[in-house]
Amino acid sequence: MSTTMMANTLDSPAPLDTDPLEWRSIAVPEPGEGQVLIEVAACGVCRSNLHMVVGDWAADGVPGASPIVPGHEVTGRIAGLGPGVEDFVVGDPVGVQPLWWTCEECEFCRTGREQLCHQRVITGEHVDGGYAEFMLANARHTYPVPAGLDLVAAAPLFCPGITAFGAVEKLGIEPGQSVAVFGLGGVGHMAVQFAALAGAEVIAVGRNDEHLAVAADLGATRLVNTTRGEVEGIADSMDGVLTFAGVDSVTAMAMASLKWGGTLVNAVPVNIDGFPFNKGQTIKGSLLGNRAQMAEVLRLAAEGRIRTVTESFDLSEAGNALRQLEAGELRSRAVLVNGTFSG
Ligand SMILES: [Zn+2]
Ligand SMILES: [Zn+2]
Known part of the structure; x- marks a missing residue:
């Protein structure tokens, strides 16, 4: 596997007409303890990505890292396993939602309200997200995508869903x-x-x-x-x-x-x-949902009882998708599709 990948990276927030996202080659990250490497199939384009990229949330500390790869409604396949990961094997179809890590110990984490964990780490805001060919995730916040669900259509289940x-x-x-x-x-x-x-x-x-x-x-x-x-x-x-x-x-x-x-x-x-x-x-x-609720959303989608409505853009076209979102030109959820995804 190549040691580099293409990614949409944000050095510092700025208006979209100055092209703040740069499509550039960066190192493929290595999964640490309890983490997985995911080859991204698709990543939905959320209005909160737009808020971060143009700087609406800079005063609140978002983005929390620079440069950063945005994107928090991600599907793909497991491409690598860090030490201690036993629930997944390479090739498994998976997804990641905005909750990238929670402490597992606080009052909220212990009562099924981990989305309220005060130490929560948000995908694509505090750590690199899915606007790239690969990303890291924590196994405890990585979801199996049921067989039969299309990975592009499934991406928005992980935030709007x-x-x-x-x-x-x-x-x-x-x-x-x-x-x-x-x-x-x-x-x-x-x-x-x-x-x-x-x-x-x-x-x-x-x-x-x-x-x-x-x-x-x-x-x-x-x-x-x-x-x-x-x-x-x-x-x-x-x-x-x-x-x-x-x-x-x-x-x-x-x-x-x-x-x-x-x-x-x-x-x-x-x-x-x-x-x-x-x-x-x-x-x-209401903010997001807990892990059990996320699994229920995936189950309902796999049973065909709910569906997403999407329009696709190439992964390299993230800036264009954000511009159309800002201009109100999208008819449905924009989803970035990784053309190099090996399936
Ligand atoms: Zn979102
Ligand atoms: Zn917690």
Whole structure:
């Protein structure tokens, strides 16, 4: 195997029109104790990658290393094993999600909430991620991809998939309840499916008819286009609301649609003005999910009960994919595909 690989590397965050990502040859990393080397098949392009690359999160210490390879929704095959790894063999199809390492010892790690570990290391933010031909992962945070799942289509299960699943579980849907999904990007499209699987009547809310049409395909039974004022039609009527658009005006619409006593789950930052106690409503934040939930997402995908909606770019075209994401030109989840993947 070659000792070098091609990777999209970020030396320092900068606006996309200055091409901050450089496609360059770097050393293939060596797996240490408990780690695996993965030959990357595909890596989804997340809005959080965009935030990091352009510097939105620099004040919060992201990226936490320089240079860094972004990317945290990754599939591929095991290409090497570090000492002490017994659960995988070379050639196994696997995936990695944003949680790259957790301490396994703290209160959160011991109670199935490892995504809240205060020492968590995030793939592609603190350590190199999947925008490269190879990457390292920890065996304890590496997931077997079930046979029959296409590795390119499966990549977004590892961030939009688990994010949506975790949020829907926090809603605690009873069959027949009405659930509105605000924000129909990669995460929203997955959430529509999980909410429908839970027995909800799913109302998709967005401003783009194409995204709404995809949501209808995925199980939404009612479509609400906010650019046509249709959102007033669902005021004070939703048992549950999921919001994946971190925009205050959307949050306000989401709160206005929530029934008295209802629950809103957000997987983005929200600002809520004047939250009233006398409507008895609940607001919950949600981040990713735990390892058991990730395995459940993969099982549901393997059974064909959920699916991703993707468009492919060559791995070397990461900058272009991010530009299209920033410009709002993508119709679905962009996935970088490694053309040199040996299968
Ligand atoms: Zn992501
Ligand atoms: Zn921990």
